[in-house]
Amino acid sequence: MKDIEYGIFMPVSSGGWIPSSTVPELDGSYAYNLEVARLSERLGFDFTLSQAVWRGYGGPSRHFDDNLESLVTSGGLAQATTDIGVWSTVNTAMLHPAIAAKMVATGSQISNGRTGLNIVAGGNRTSETQMGIGLDLDNSTKYRRAAEWVEVVKALWTESTVDYDGEYFQLKDCQSDPKPVGGVPQMICAATSDTGLAFVAKNLDGVLFEGTSRDSVVAIGQRARRISQENGDNLKTYCVFMIVPGDTDADAQRRIDLYNEGRDLVALERMAREWGAVSHDSSAHNPDNEGWKDSTAISTGTVAGSPDSIAEQLADMVEHADIDGAVFIMPDFIDDLTVLGEEIVPKLVANGFGRVGA
Numbered sequence: 001m002k003d004i005e006y007g008i009f010m011p012v013s014s015g016g017w018i019p020s021s022t023v024p025e026l027d028g029s030y031a032y033n034l035e036v037a038r039l040s041e042r043l044g045f046d047f048t049l050s051q052a053v054w055r056g057y058g059g060p061s062r063h064f065d066d067n068l069e070s071l072v073t074s075g076g077l078a079q080a081t082t083d084i085g086v087w088s089t090v091n092t093a094m095l096h097p098a099i100a101a102k103m104v105a106t107g108s109q110i111s112n113g114r115t116g117l118n119i120v121a122g123g124n125r126t127s128e129t130q131m132g133i134g135l136d137l138d139n140s141t142k143y144r145r146a147a148e149w150v151e152v153v154k155a156l157w158t159e160s161t162v163d164y165d166g167e168y169f170q171l172k173d174c175q176s177d178p179k180p181v182g183g184v185p186q187m188i189c190a191a192t193s194d195t196g197l198a199f200v201a202k203n204l205d206g207v208l209f210e211g212t213s214r215d216s217v218v219a220i221g222q223r224a225r226r227i228s229q230e231n232g233d234n235l236k237t238y239c240v241f242m243i244v245p246g247d248t249d250a251d252a253q254r255r256i257d258l259y260n261e262g263r264d265l266v267a268l269e270r271m272a273r274e275w276g277a278v279s280h281d282s283s284a285h286n287p288d289n290e291g292w293k294d295s296t297a298i299s300t301g302t303v304a305g306s307p308d309s310i311a312e313q314l315a316d317m318v319e320h321a322d323i324d325g326a327v328f329i330m331p332d333f334i335d336d337l338t339v340l341g342e343e344i345v346p347k348l349v350a351n352g353f354g355r356v357g358a
């Protein structure tokens with residue numbers, strides 16, 4: 001048993017994470033995210049994290065069609081909160097490291113050192129191809145560029161002037177002041193391939209992943225731990241969990257059935273074709289077959305049931321996947337978040353998975 005960090009993956013994209021017309025409306029607005037961040041802080045969560053998505057999947061549910069920009073959102077949320085960590089996502093294919101370094105340092109003044117950064121190395125085709133970005137990058141190339149990106153931002157955050165002559169970035173007497181409040185912020189990366197995990201283990205503090213089932217969460221968590229051990233053993237692992245709570249297990253199942261009835265096949269097909277092409281989890285969608293037609297709106301990795309049942313399932317995965325942080329998504333970020341904070345997390349804490357931040 002060990003203490004873990006508890007985070008909330010913010011609903012900055014419309015529709016949340018369920019492509020369906022029968023889910024509670026999540027409009028992806030700043031007003032809604034502000035309410036969610038304040039509630040998350042009141043409930044004692046350790047951090048909020050927002051994703052960086054630049055285009056949605058359309059379809060009747062307009063899945064992800066409205067997206068807030070992550071760093072700007074974090075600036076607002078940092079001003080509106082006092083204790084909770086405020087983490088943003090930057091795509092290293094899209095934002096020059098000198099611009100990102102300055103934006104993050106600025107955010108760290110607004111948050112007084114509560115800033116964290118999740119980077120993605122590229123591969124979100126829907127977002128990127130519309131900008132002509134990332135078309136030529138294979139997996140190892142994108143992580144080579146990301147490694148340079150990380151080296152540059154860290155240098156700008158710690159050195160008075162930076163000269164850098166890399167394959168992807170060249171800087172000459174480049175200066176970035178002020179430095180971030182609290183020093184170099186915690187940096188994680190969403191990655192699942194072996195190449196990605198090795199890059200994260202060598203260069204960053206943590207990896208963010210998700211699984212399509214209990215067993216896939218355990219397998220990815222253990223793989224991340226093994227790759228970390230081969231590279232200095234400093235990596236923290238954060239797993240994203242979709243939870244669907246109900247008063248009883250049957251109640252939760254009724255919610256899932258309802259959301260699946262409204263599944264958005266247009267969005268599901270686009271998502272499957274995009275993610276199937278890049279996923280390294282063999283149980284994920286495969287773009288070469290028509291498997292997406294059987295896709296449910298609710299991800300197969302969803303943890304559903306009564307608060308007791310969800311706490312038990314999470315405890316099992318956190319323990320066997322050796323996870324350091326749980327990052328939550330849910331259909332409704334007010335009512336479900338309240339159940340998570342008031343009923344589920346306290347059960348996990350009572351079972352030995354305390355809050356790192358407590």
Ligand SMILES: Cc1cc2nc3c(=O)[nH]c(=O)nc-3n(C[C@H](O)[C@H](O)[C@H](O)COP(=O)(O)O)c2cc1C
Nearest residue numbers: 051052089120122123124190191192193196209210
């Ligand atoms: C939990 C999670 C969150 C992600 N968030 C984003 C994101 O905000 N923006 C983005 O462009 N890609 C995001 N991705 C996709 C990753 O950037 C990447 O394409 C994918 O994880 C493939 O990594 P790999 O090449 O190491 O397998 C996310 C992936 C995961 C697993």
